[in-house]
Amino acid sequence: MTTSYTPAQPGTWLxxxxxxxxxxxxxxxxxxxxxxxxxxxxAAPVQSILDILSRGGLSTTPSFALGxxxxxxxxxLVRGPLxxxxxxxxxxxxxxxxxxxxxxxxxxxxSAGDHTGHLPLGSGAVWxxxxxxxxxxxxxxxxxxxxxxxxxxxxxxSESPAAAAGADVPAERTIVEHTMVEHTAVERDEDPVVPLxxxxxxxxxxGPAYSHLFEETVHRSIEEAAIREPEEVDEEAPRPAPAxxxxxxxxxxxxxxxIAALRARKRAVAPVVAAxxxxxxxxxxxxxxxxPLTQPVIIGRNPSVxxxxxxxxxxxxxIPGSQDISRSHARFALEGxxxxxxxxxxxxxxxxxxxxxxxxxxxxxEPTAVLPGTVVDLGGVISLTVxxx
Amino acid sequence: MEPRFTFALPVGTVTFAIAxxxxxxxxxxxxxxxxxxxxxxxxxxxGMGGHDRGDRASQxxxxxxxxxxxxxxxxxxxxxxxxxxxxxxxxxxxxxxTGEPLVSGTTLSGxxxxxxxxxxxxxxxxxNIGDSRLYIWDGRTLEQxxxxxxxxxxxxxxxxxxEAAARVHPERxxxxxxxxxxxxxxxxxxxxxxxxxxxxxxxxxxxTKELTDGDIADVLRQHGTGPTVAQALxxxxxxxxxxxxxxAVVVHATLTGTxxxxxxxxxxxxxxxxDTTPRIx
Numbered sequence: 103m104t105t106s107y108t109p110a111q112p113g114t115w116l117x118x119x120x121x122x123x124x125x126x127x128x129x130x131x132x133x134x135x136x137x138x139x140x141x142x143x144x145a146a147p148v149q150s151i152l153d154i155l156s157r158g159g160l161s162t163t164p165s166f167a168l169g170x171x172x173x174x175x176x177x178x179l180v181r182g183p184l185x186x187x188x189x190x191x192x193x194x195x196x197x198x199x200x201x202x203x204x205x206x207x208x209x210x211x212x213s214a215g216d217h218t219g220h221l222p223l224g225s226g227a228v229w230x231x232x233x234x235x236x237x238x239x240x241x242x243x244x245x246x247x248x249x250x251x252x253x254x255x256x257x258x259x260s261e262s263p264a265a266a267a268g269a270d271v272p273a274e275r276t277i278v279e280h281t282m283v284e285h286t287a288v289e290r291d292e293d294p295v296v297p298l299x300x301x302x303x304x305x306x307x308x309g310p311a312y313s314h315l316f317e318e319t320v321h322r323s324i325e326e327a328a329i330r331e332p333e334e335v336d337e338e339a340p341r342p343a344p345a346x347x348x349x350x351x352x353x354x355x356x357x358x359x360x361i362a363a364l365r366a367r368k369r370a371v372a373p374v375v376a377a378x379x380x381x382x383x384x385x386x387x388x389x390x391x392x393x394p395l396t397q398p399v400i401i402g403r404n405p406s407v408x409x410x411x412x413x414x415x416x417x418x419x420x421i422p423g424s425q426d427i428s429r430s431h432a433r434f435a436l437e438g439x440x441x442x443x444x445x446x447x448x449x450x451x452x453x454x455x456x457x458x459x460x461x462x463x464x465x466x467x468e469p470t471a472v473l474p475g476t477v478v479d480l481g482g483v484i485s486l487t488v489x490x491x
Numbered sequence: 492m493e494p495r496f497t498f499a500l501p502v503g504t505v506t507f508a509i510a511x512x513x514x515x516x517x518x519x520x521x522x523x524x525x526x527x528x529x530x531x532x533x534x535x536x537x538g539m540g541g542h543d544r545g546d547r548a549s550q551x552x553x554x555x556x557x558x559x560x561x562x563x564x565x566x567x568x569x570x571x572x573x574x575x576x577x578x579x580x581x582x583x584x585x586x587x588x589t590g591e592p593l594v595s596g597t598t599l600s601g602x603x604x605x606x607x608x609x610x611x612x613x614x615x616x617x618x619n620i621g622d623s624r625l626y627i628w629d630g631r632t633l634e635q636x637x638x639x640x641x642x643x644x645x646x647x648x649x650x651x652x653x654e655a656a657a658r659v660h661p662e663r664x665x666x667x668x669x670x671x672x673x674x675x676x677x678x679x680x681x682x683x684x685x686x687x688x689x690x691x692x693x694x695x696x697x698x699t700k701e702l703t704d705g706d707i708a709d710v711l712r713q714h715g716t717g718p719t720v721a722q723a724l725x726x727x728x729x730x731x732x733x734x735x736x737x738x739a740v741v742v743h744a745t746l747t748g749t750x751x752x753x754x755x756x757x758x759x760x761x762x763x764x765x766d767t768t769p770r771i772x
Contacts, residue, residue: 404684406614409638412572412678418614429684 108219110231115215117230119223123147124235126214127155127166128182139227148177160200167195167214169235176210179203187213211236383436383474386487393419398435400446401480405430426450426481434478434488437469441488443478444469450481505604505685508743509533512721516697517733524695524738525549527601532560534601535623535738537695539669547585548595548671552578565606568616568682575599575618575670575678582671596671598623599678600637601693601740604685617681621666623738624699626707628690628716633708636681640668663700690716690743694724697735701728716743 105119116135118125123142130138134154141150148170156163165182178193180186181201186193189210193202215232223233385393385401393399398416400407405418406429416435421427428448435442445452445464455461457475464470472478474490511528515521523538523545536552538545555578560566566574578599585593598621605616617625619637622644627634638644642665643657652660670676692707699707702724710727714720724739 406681406683408681408683409679410681412575412618412676412680415568415572415680415682418682 104236105223105233106217106220106236107223107228107230107233108216109221110229112229114229115231116227117223117233118142118227119233119235120147120225122171124169124212124233125151125166126168126184126230126233128164130164135227148179152179165195166201167212169212171210174208176206176208176212177203178206178212180214184214187211187217382491383441384489384491385434385478386489387419387421388484388486392489393417393434395434395436395441398433400430400433401486402429402431402446402448403427421480421484424481424483426483428481431480432464432478440471441474441476442469443472443476443488448481450483452481453479455479503746505530506745506747508716508745509741510716510718510721511738511740512725513695513736513738514725514729514733516736517729519734519736521546522736523549523597524697524736525553525597526693526738526740527553527557527561528740528742529557529561531565531604532556532601533603533691533693533740533742534599534618535693535695535740536670537598537621537623537697537736537738539596539598539666544585544587544593544595545597547593548582548597551581551585552597552599552670555581560603565613566603568605568614568680571603571605571616571618572678572680575620575676579670579674579676583674585671596669597621598666598695599670600625602691602742605682613685614682615685617683619679620676621669622664623693623695626692626694626704628692628708628711630690633692633704633711635704638679639666640679641666658700658703664696685744685746687746688744690741692724693740693742695736695738697733697737698724698728698739700735701731701733701737706731711741716741 105117105124107117113129116125116127116129118127118135118139120142125138125142127138137154138151141147141154144150148168151166151168155166163181165184166180167184167186168179169186169188170177176188178186178188179201180193180195180203181198182195184195186195186202188204188206189208189212191204191206193204195202211234213232213234215230217232217234219230219232383395385395385399387393393401398414399419400416401419401421403422403424404420407416407418410416416433421431428446428450430446431448432452433444433446435444443452443454443464445466445468447466451466452464453461454464454470454472455477456473461477461479472488474488476488477485478488479485507530509528509530511526513522513524513526524535525538525546526535527533534553534556536549538547538549556574559574559577560571582595582597585595587593600619600621600623602615602617602625604613606613617636619625620640622639622641623637624635624639625637627636642662643652643660645667646652646660646662647654647657657663668677690711692711702710706727707724710723711720714723720741721739724741725737728737
């Protein structure tokens, strides 16, 4: 088992390698490096690393390549502008909202970025622009013949010569594409609607698997609820025409367990993210009333909200009397340290006047950041001021 | 049996006419549904089969909400959310007679009249977890406000199946969110203004699996929101098969008083289509 790398400037991409795992990621925070290092050496490095990298939600998840060799098979994942060379197979992280994942039987070479540096690395961490991970007994030629762009460069071409070259290598593999679509509904090949069996007996001994046939309400997670057969690779949403699929990975299956784990993590960290703002920001209404922005505020003639999560319920502030103000006219919220104003498609519009600037009309539905001192005019009828104390 | 209640609000006085009925149906042996139909709280909870003692789950939720929200003081939206969290905790800590933890769950749908902390304005707070439903009835059309947390709803949203297919889909009783299922509960919430005159139907899936929205509207049209309407809905569902427990709560709310033009003259439809008068410069 050897890892080799091409060195790079500090603060670029970090390569962490152990005996049987390798992680290549955009410069993480110093505090995260310790965590990542421990995770990489843990019993379940892939899961642990994903936990750490994706904990702030997908938008803050860095690009990465991750490889783990266990029990004779290689588990490889890639996100962002990287092409991961797993044996003869080329896995491209671009154009995917989450990451791509592949599992290959047998000891397999793995490389990403510029792997021509050939500097050996045992177990440790280095700044690198690329690496090659060469398990004992793997075919050297596969990785060596491939050229991939540096990880920080522009997105890679989708047609890597390696993909074609690897087409005749009969490695057993599964390509997995993660999506963050909440609805992981899956359709069977056949008509998913089957008539009820003509059972009329009382459901005395019906187990959970059949209880739905007796009109009992049962709870399952969304993943379980999706109709899924183990061997099926047919999938999801609208699929491209078969011709377009040919030559591409057609086994794009949602890993439901990972989505469930992601969601669970998202929920678990939410309270931390939503820590109360250090500053005290409020809206000063015409009647000198103060509305603190400790939670989002919707102002209007008679405001309402539709189907929001209980955890993000706004305060509703009524300004009755004038038909020029729409029922739900504008929304104010503190996002991070920034006050954001959104015109809720009001009929007469919302204008803002930043301190010392002429008033400007907000584009409807478009969240706009404003500074304390900004005067916000609703429908030309009332104006209120964003204040900070 | 037409209980009438009035509730004094800052914007006027709301008077309720309430009709509620819950039956086991013709197939099931136990009624696992529970409900509260007492101003200002109107909810239905459908305890889940396939779990231990779904009836205890729904009864527990009703008891917790009753204790925390029927205090004589108009609750705030935060009070309602806190009560739902407390109800979730209570369901999760249910134990059997022998002290074993019960794995049980329940839906919760309905609405609570809430006041803001300063008591200046009031709204209907509609909540939903699972596949019980709240409908708005304006005397002509029936509109489902809540969106089911169910497998078939997800298939529908994804465009995989049609509404007709959803009605007979084998997974149609699978809910994807429930009280008692997870440590943290996230209800869907709506806050809607109180209108001059409006009716609501809150029901368990035992009603909506047997009757189409059109069937339900026919019964409402025939009985109005009088005292017989809940029984009539349950009877119709029983006649159509009664495969599951059936619960229907019908509330008619009338606002009178100082609300002003906004609150008295408009319907929900107007609210959506003709929101604000254009300002003439």
